[in-house]
Amino acid sequence: DSVTLAALPALIKSRLPDTVVDTAMTEEDAFASVRGRPYHLVFLDICMPSIDGLTFLRRLRAYAKDTPVIVMTAHLNESLEAEASEIGVYALLPKPAFPDVIIAKVQAALQRTPPS
Numbered sequence: 001d002s003v004t005l006a007a008l009p010a011l012i013k014s015r016l017p018d019t020v021v022d023t024a025m026t027e028e029d030a031f032a033s034v035r036g037r038p039y040h041l042v043f044l045d046i047c048m049p050s051i052d053g054l055t056f057l058r059r060l061r062a063y064a065k066d067t068p069v070i071v072m073t074a075h076l077n078e079s080l081e082a083e084a085s086e087i088g089v090y091a092l093l094p095k096p097a098f099p100d101v102i103i104a105k106v107q108a109a110l111q112r113t114p115p116s
Contacts, residue, residue: 008043008102015103019110025049027056034063041109045095046073046080054080057087068109072097 009021022039024030027048034042042064046053053071060069068090073080076094084092090112091105 011099011102012106015099016106016110019106027051030056031059031063034060034067039064039067040112041106042067042069043106044069044071046071046075054083054087057084057089061088068112070105070109 009023012019012021022033024033027050030042030044033039042060044053044056048056053073057069057071060067069088070091070093071084071089072093072095074095076092081092090109093101093105
């Protein structure tokens with residue numbers, strides 16, 4: 001959602017000032033970004049404007065096979081957890097998520113092997 005999209009980069013930049021954060025308002029913009037260069041982390045909402053986040057993630061894996069992905073959702077349930085795990089989600093966070101939890105997950109994901 002637009003509130004999270006605005007708040008999340010500011011939170012990450014304030015707590016991890018050396019981190020570069022890109023945002024995309026549409027899945028087309030996001031796909032163009034990941035096709036253009038490797039990312040150390042992708043953070044997405046399960047609810048996207050024209051496709052759901054898991055569909056986006058399945059398509060993303062063609063370009064960013066090993067990139068850690070953190071997914072936020074207001075609709076967390078066992079079925080979603082299982083599907084996200086199968087696709088390779090690094091972390092699944094319920095909304096609203098506490099800032100300290102978000103930063104801890106981002107830091108842990110960024111400590112993984114950088115993209116090649």
